[in-house]
Amino acid sequence: MTRTLPPGVSDERFEAALQRFRDVVGDKWVLSTADELEAFRDPYPVGAAEANMPSAVVSPESTEQVQDIVRIANEYGIPLSPVSTGKNNGYGGAAPRLSGSVIVKTGERMNRILEVNEKYGYALLEPGVTYFDLYEYLQSHDSGLMLDCPDLGWGSVVGNTLDRGVGYTPYGDHFMWQTGLEVVLPQGDVMRTGMGALPGSDAWQLFPYGFGPFPDGMFTQSNLGIVTKMGIALMQRPPASQSFLITFDKEEDLEQIVDIMLPLRINMAPLQNVPVLRNIFMDAAAVSKRTEWFDGDGPMPAEAIERMKKDLDLGFWNFYGTLYGPPPLIEMYYGMIKEAFGKIPGARFFTHEERDDRGGHVLQDRHKINNGIPSLDELQLLDWVPNGGHIGFSPVSAPDGREAMKQFEMVRARADEYAKDYAAQFIIGLREMHHVCLFIYDTAIPDAREEILQMTKVLVREAAEAGYGEYRTHNALMDDVMATFDWGDGALLKFHEKIKDALDPNGIIAPGKSGVWPQRFRGQNL
Incomplete structure (x- = not known):
């Protein structure tokens, strides 16, 4: 080589x-x-x-x-x-x-849990601490705290937060809950943000803003430094929790689901956590192989989709959430949720105690994750096809039914054109939705790798033309995505480039990360 x-x-x-x-x-x-x-x-x-x-x-x-x-x-x-x-x-x-x-x-050897504060509910971590590491620490110390973890728990708490990843408890917006950084800057100086810049302060992990401009966000999805320590807030473990699944039979139910969901979510009650809405492809891939349903090329036929729904006892759309608190509060909130979503014909409701069958596998996994227990079960998605890999296409939209349906139809049309299965998951924040589209492909086939890249490039452009931008993307698409954020003749990228050149004049740290190139490499199509 x-x-x-x-x-x-x-x-x-x-x-x-x-x-x-x-x-x-x-x-x-x-x-x-x-x-x-x-x-x-x-x-x-x-x-x-x-x-x-x-x-x-x-x-x-x-x-x-x-x-x-x-x-x-x-x-x-x-x-x-x-x-x-x-x-x-x-x-x-x-x-x-x-x-x-x-x-x-940094995570290979810098993997210490430096502090867990039970009184104030935070942890101070090095980059190598995984969600499993932090969970096991809390368990072994009989902690009353719980973490928020993403779908897969093997990653770094620091790394996921810096990439603005998400989880599914009420603390699901990970960057929102970070509480101070230690950063090595591009010429070798070290800085602490927030109250960490004040010698002797005991509030570094309590008040992230400190005094003056707030720089922490500049070290997320960026190439302006190397983070060596980070604080993260931890939630008090509630007295009880109950996870639930709502199935909706028709794909056109999407619009009504989202519109009913918004007022229940925006006030953080009765929908307390970060709920997810997954289509049948996403849930079927978690428990089966594609060939069980259809052994041909091209889009999955309607008959096979209906068989998936029937055999797994799921809907075309499947909504997962978790309720926390004293049992009477959980009962009241669940009643409100059932009353609201029960207006959709054919909606069915299950708690995690009621589904231990194959179709309930995702519900059981969500119950673990939504209670701060890391999992690797979602890796089973990759068994959908031989040599499975995936690329994420993740546009953001308002939590509006018509917008959700518009995005769904746009992505489905392009997936059908390229003969790809479209596993969809809407991750529902307070005032936005991350539409995480997973396209699973055979990584051993060069044509499949090229098709998946070209299809995603087309989707990035189409989404931008419709007013949708990605929140996170693959290395191979970073320039494409940054190019779509071009309001004001590319003012945002110009701003990033000025900061990059000022802090990193030699272009050392992660050139090209998020489409931001230092002057040394700019315009070279690297």
Whole structure:
């Protein structure tokens, strides 16, 4: 395999930089052979071209070592690609945006839970702490706190928050609940945000804003620094909880579902958590293979869809939520929910105690996740097809029935054209919906990889023309998505570029992340 070097860096210069990195972290913690780097390839590659690869991986054990790595990178002109645990699958995994970058894997050794405060309900973490790690810590210490976790619990709490990922308890907007950062800046200085900038403050994890401009958001989905510590708020574990499933038979029920849902959600009662609305493809893929229902090419026929619904005892749309509090409150809220959604003909209601069959598998998994218990069950989605991988297309919309139906029909039409199954999940915030569309494909087939990339590129453009932007995207689509945020002759990107060039004049940290390129690489179509 041909060695991948950083753009414009000679072998000799690169080897000199690697030796300096080894001097900082030790030989064991610098990887550079082809076999070692294979683990950092995108696990679900898209496109026919060779996927972006790193030139090396460096694993520091402290903030001070991260500072040294960044200073050496500036000296030698080596672009760095920070990752925590590298589990950002569906969005590029651990692979760098710029091929030839050196991955700084902070989560390999910086994996300590520095503090859990029971009184105030927060944790202070290093990047390598996963949702499973934090859960096990809380369990082993008989904590009265619970975490909020995403669909898959193997990822980094810090990494998911910095990518503005979501979970499903009342604390589901992860960045909303972060409480202070420690960041190594692009020239090697270290900064703490909020009250952490005040020496001796005991309020770093209590009041994230501090004094003056609020910089924390500039380190999310960004390339302006390497986060080495982060605080996160933790919810008090409620006295009881009850998860529920509502099934709706018809795809056209979507409009009415969303319109009924909004007033129940916007006041955080009776819908207390971040509920999800999934179509039958999403739920069937969690418990079966595609060939069980249809063994042909092209879109799934109507007969097969009806059989999925019948055999799994589910609807075309399936709504999952969880209620928390004293049992009388749960009973009252559930009654309000049943009364509201019961207006839709054919709506059926189940609690998690009532469904332990195959079709109830997702409900049981949601009950765990919505109670802060990490899971890996959603990985079963990838068994839908051989060598399964997925790419996420995740436009945001208002929580409006017509808008939801418009998005659904737009995506379904394009999926049918490309003969792809469209597994849909609407993640419902207070005033918006993340429409997470999963397209599962055979990663071993080059044509399938290219088709999935081209289809998603088309969807990015179509969605933007209809006024929908993505909240998060794959490495291969970052330039495409940023190009759609072009109000005011691209004022947003120009602003990001000015900040990037001011803080990172040598273009070291994650060039191209979120479509923001430093002047050194700008306009080169890398």
